[in-house]
Amino acid sequence: MIVYRITHKKFADKLVASGIENRWNLSGQFIIYTSENRALACLENLVHTNGESLCSDLYMCLSILIPGNAGVTHISLKDIPQNFTNEKSIAITKEIGNKWYKANNHLLLQTPSVIIPSENNFMINTMHDDFMKKKL
Template identity: 45%
Template sequence: MQVYRITKAQYADRLVASGGAARWNGRGQFVIYTAATRALACLENVVHRSGEGLADDFRVMVIDIPDALPVTSLVLSDLPADWVDFQQYGSCQKLGNTWLQRGESAVLRVPSAIIADEWNYLLNPAHSDFQRIQLLRTDLFVFDPRIKS
């Protein structure tokens, strides 16, 4: 399976995690966020950057997750009813942090909070299977200038 990550060019040459807090991980928990499609990766950037800095130099990272690699999935029934609300970050972070601590897989499939029935894939660089995940290539990515916050 191929997944996608759009990032500034200076960070696009390797698979690394910043350890910054996000919806599915607390601060200091190292996770790489990817999306099932380029379009979802684009929307994730637009939402999280609030339309700022979209004219910078970006790349789309094309990442291969081998089909034989186990993937843990969070399904909607595992989540609080209002999980998409910003106030529920703590609940979502707890689920992601538990996945990291258990070390059950290198990949966690989570629902997109932006588009229903779309999926993001979190990568755990500390898992032994992570070495099987490969950055295939990076391509230039330009946000359409009509995209506004």
């Protein structure tokens, strides 16, 4: 499987997670957010930029090869509240991600995109043993 991540060029030679709290993880959990295709990765980044153009030479799209036997925890729309962008729902998505991260059973957490719910993002647990098997 190949997943995609848009990143600043200065970080393009490595995959690092900041540990910053986000929609699917708590502070101190080292998760890398990726998408199932380049277009979704671009959209996911556009909503977080302040007018910086992703077409500039500041950014790069990484293709990350995940081993075929890597485990995936699947979260579907039926597993989360209908409006999973509100404050109460974000607490639920963080708890789902926290359980996945702490269990450390699977390298990936597949989640619906907030922007296009019929498409998926993949969270990578950098603490999982299979993380070292991925390739850029």
